Amino acid sequence: MSGCKRIGLAFTAFILMASLLTGCWNRRELNAISVVLAMGIDWVDEQYQLTVQVSDPSQMSINRSGERSPAIIFSERAPTIFEALRKITTKASRRMYLSHMRIVIINEKIAERGLRNPLDFLFRDHEVRPDFFMAVAKGCDAKDILAFVTPMEVLPAIDLYKSLKVSESSWAPTSAVNVVDMMQKVTKDGIEPVLTGITLIGNRNKGMKIDNVKQPKAYAEYKYTGIGVLLDDRIVGWLGESDSKGYSYVSNNVRSTVGHVRCPNGRDNFVVEIYKSHAEIIPSIKDGKPHVKVKMKSDANIGEYHCSADLGDEKVFSQMQQVAREEQRTTLEHSIRHVQRKYGADIYGFGEAFHRKYPRQWNKWKKQWPEIFKNDLQVEVVITTELHKTGKILNTIHKQP
Amino acid sequence: MDNEKLTIRQMTMWFILYQLGSAFLVLPSNLASIAKQDAWISLCVVLTVQLLMIMVYGGIAKQLHGVPFEQYLQTLLGQWLGRLFLLLFTLMYPFLILSLVLRDLADYITTLILPETPMSAIFVLMLGVVIYVVYCGVTTIGRAAEVLFFLVMGLLALGYVPLIPKMNLDNLLPVFEFGWKPVVHASFTTMAFPYIESILFLYFATHTKKPQEWRRLVIKSSLFSGSLFMCVTVIVISVLSQGVVSTVGFSSYFAVRTISFSDFFERFEIAVSVIWFIAIFFRMSLLMYVSAKGLSTVFKMKDYRSLLIPIGLIAYVIAGTVWPNTAALFTTFRIWPFYAMIFGIICPILIWIAGQIRQSVSN
Numbered sequence: 183m184s185g186c187k188r189i190g191l192a193f194t195a196f197i198l199m200a201s202l203l204t205g206c207w208n209r210r211e212l213n214a215i216s217v218v219l220a221m222g223i224d225w226v227d228e229q230y231q232l233t234v235q236v237s238d239p240s241q242m243s244i245n246r247s248g249e250r251s252p253a254i255i256f257s258e259r260a261p262t263i264f265e266a267l268r269k270i271t272t273k274a275s276r277r278m279y280l281s282h283m284r285i286v287i288i289n290e291k292i293a294e295r296g297l298r299n300p301l302d303f304l305f306r307d308h309e310v311r312p313d314f315f316m317a318v319a320k321g322c323d324a325k326d327i328l329a330f331v332t333p334m335e336v337l338p339a340i341d342l343y344k345s346l347k348v349s350e351s352s353w354a355p356t357s358a359v360n361v362v363d364m365m366q367k368v369t370k371d372g373i374e375p376v377l378t379g380i381t382l383i384g385n386r387n388k389g390m391k392i393d394n395v396k397q398p399k400a401y402a403e404y405k406y407t408g409i410g411v412l413l414d415d416r417i418v419g420w421l422g423e424s425d426s427k428g429y430s431y432v433s434n435n436v437r438s439t440v441g442h443v444r445c446p447n448g449r450d451n452f453v454v455e456i457y458k459s460h461a462e463i464i465p466s467i468k469d470g471k472p473h474v475k476v477k478m479k480s481d482a483n484i485g486e487y488h489c490s491a492d493l494g495d496e497k498v499f500s501q502m503q504q505v506a507r508e509e510q511r512t513t514l515e516h517s518i519r520h521v522q523r524k525y526g527a528d529i530y531g532f533g534e535a536f537h538r539k540y541p542r543q544w545n546k547w548k549k550q551w552p553e554i555f556k557n558d559l560q561v562e563v564v565i566t567t568e569l570h571k572t573g574k575i576l577n578t579i580h581k582q583p
Numbered sequence: 584m585d586n587e588k589l590t591i592r593q594m595t596m597w598f599i600l601y602q603l604g605s606a607f608l609v610l611p612s613n614l615a616s617i618a619k620q621d622a623w624i625s626l627c628v629v630l631t632v633q634l635l636m637i638m639v640y641g642g643i644a645k646q647l648h649g650v651p652f653e654q655y656l657q658t659l660l661g662q663w664l665g666r667l668f669l670l671l672f673t674l675m676y677p678f679l680i681l682s683l684v685l686r687d688l689a690d691y692i693t694t695l696i697l698p699e700t701p702m703s704a705i706f707v708l709m710l711g712v713v714i715y716v717v718y719c720g721v722t723t724i725g726r727a728a729e730v731l732f733f734l735v736m737g738l739l740a741l742g743y744v745p746l747i748p749k750m751n752l753d754n755l756l757p758v759f760e761f762g763w764k765p766v767v768h769a770s771f772t773t774m775a776f777p778y779i780e781s782i783l784f785l786y787f788a789t790h791t792k793k794p795q796e797w798r799r800l801v802i803k804s805s806l807f808s809g810s811l812f813m814c815v816t817v818i819v820i821s822v823l824s825q826g827v828v829s830t831v832g833f834s835s836y837f838a839v840r841t842i843s844f845s846d847f848f849e850r851f852e853i854a855v856s857v858i859w860f861i862a863i864f865f866r867m868s869l870l871m872y873v874s875a876k877g878l879s880t881v882f883k884m885k886d887y888r889s890l891l892i893p894i895g896l897i898a899y900v901i902a903g904t905v906w907p908n909t910a911a912l913f914t915t916f917r918i919w920p921f922y923a924m925i926f927g928i929i930c931p932i933l934i935w936i937a938g939q940i941r942q943s944v945s946n
Contacts, residue, residue: 366824538757
């Protein structure tokens with residue numbers, strides 16, 4: 183009996199241990215996958231053209247040869263994104279692995295047709311993490327942006343990604359749009375999404391060659407341009423630098439930025455460097471019509487000064503503060519009015535603010551909100567910016583009188 | 584029977600893990616798809632109802648007078664009727680839930696983590712462990728719960744505390760946009776699973792010295808898991824907004840995926856899967872134990888242990904075939920609350936009334 187039992191136990195243990203040695207069903211060996219860092223989606227011949235940028239693992243080591251490009255581009259066309267992605271395996275020796283994707287660039291033509299369908303795959307597939315950024319290629323193909331050689335980083339995708347993050351935190355007109363932001367704004371009522379624009383400048387054909395980075399001045403460069411306004415999931419237009427800045431202020435996207443202001447004498451400029459900014463949207467209903475008060479407070483320093491008035495004088499300083507406020511007010515008002523009149527897309531989320539404060543009234547307005555936003559909504563901007571410091575010097579260098 | 588001791592602390596932890604079980608991952612989406620941003624209010628409704636139901640369960644526990652619940656039914660309803668009732672109850676409630684939970688686990692794993700792994704592999708692994716631990720007895724499970732409880736809490740903290748700075752409380756406004764109706768409607772799902780399943784905790788009522796102690800520990804575990812659900816729901820909805828939460832299937836997992844601090848502190852969503860695995864393990868071991876206990880009483884067997892493997896095999900088959908596709912799953916979950924209420928609310932009330940009548944007659 184005990185002999186039988188021992189043999190039985192030994193056998194069970196053997197089977198159990200053997201089952202541990204099998205590994206996983208779904209394993210992906212590192213040498214069988216390609217890590218996709220960036221994806222581009224274009225619309226060519228009534229089909230999606232999917233471009234992926236993957237890193238060449240052999241080029242990631244310290245002693246890499248300069249002969250081969252560290253990033254590889256694959257591109258394939260199909261009626262759907264997933265098909266195109268799988269079709270890429272006909273050109274590549276490894277399977278594309280999407281978990282580490284940093285940025286997705288979408289062609290303007292697709293953004294005009296609507297983003298819901300091309301993005302469905304990225305929301306649905308289990309490999310894709312919801313932490314990538316999105317940008318719209320303006321005036322060029324997404325493929326070109328992925329294919330060109332960037333100067334700072336070895337991998338173009340990382341360069342694009344880092345540049346977007348840096349620019350967002352220190353230059354107000356750029357706003358980085360994460361995929362979760364996009365999902366939130368598409369599903370919410372009373373707020374419309376925006377997307378960052380990206381374009382290529384310079385000689386594109388030369389920019390695709392490794393020669394692009396062989397001299398200090400690159401032949402081609404990418405550039406994040408202002409933001410694109412979306413109505414539902416379609417892009418309807420672009421904002422210029424100043425209007426984009428206004429948007430960033432209202433949506434509390436500004437971590438730090440600089441902007442010039444005309445001196446009170448009307449001739450020269452000075453620069454305010456904003457290091458803290460907070461805007462609040464206060465909705466109210468006046469005579470049955472929506473009214474919004476945008477209250478913005480920011481703290482700033484003087485970063486550059488071309489005016490002649492003496493900054494040491496408190497009166498002059500508060501005059502500077504006053505013109506800075508005026509400048510910001512004009513920026514915000516212009517941005518809001520421009521978007522209202524031209525696009526009727528509530529990218530600032532005023533409707534959302536009404537939704538929160540007046541849910542009943544909002545449910546009556548909800549259907550016609552784009553029209554109400556365009557025609558009836560009154561916006562009042564109140565700025566309480568404060569200037570604090572002047573940097574290492576007080577006034578510009580000049581001869582002492 | 585040997586090996587049947589459980590301390591109050593072990594029981595509380597086991598029940599908390601049981602309640603966290605399958606609800607934890609799907610709960611915010613379920614609630615938000617009906618109650619929108621008011622999902623957390625639904626949870627308050629659920630907990631209120633749960634406390635009322637615990638009064639009923641506590642009443643039954645008091646009537647037991649040291650007789651195990653499964654035998655009490657026979658003293659209450661008579662030999663044959665009691666056994667028939669217990670048979671139907673066991674097969675239609677704990678045993679069915681066991682199979683559904685098993686399938687749920689496999690669905691999650693094959694949707695989000697290992698899409699190419701056949702479900703049967705997951706079934707076999709999980710069932711193997713559960714059968715083994717139930718075979719070892721409740722003391723073993725209680726001790727395991729005592730150990731793993733803190734791991735689960737630690738992982739929950741790891742997964743959800745980093746989300747707190749990203750919370751935007753505006754996403755919870757406006758409160759009561761559509762009134763009470765959706766709030767109450769949404770609460771049905773959570774009430775049905777896991778809360779009114781607390782009737783199964785009655786099988787453990789004789790493990791405490793006094794029925795009051797049992798009632799106190801069930802209240803404690805319900806409030807504990809309820810407040811955890813509340814935190815997770817509030818965090819997930821305020822981070823993602825209700826629109827995203829109701830679109831994404833497993834939103835608690837999705838929310839953790841969005842964490843990224845300085846490109847460094849990120850990508851630990853698998854911690855959430857570990858929580859879910861552990862919680863489901865305790866959930867299934869309780870269900871397995873209760874089903875085996877119930878059936879062995881029906882068939883007058885000395886030891887419930889010999890039933891474990893047959894139950895496991897049947898659960899394996901049911902789990903594999905219970906719903907053919909995701910759409911069927913969603914349809915099932917629309918009906919499930921009403922089905923579960925038969926066993927979780929109506930049955931205990933009837934049993935309690937019958938018990939009261941019996942007591943007054945015998946007096």
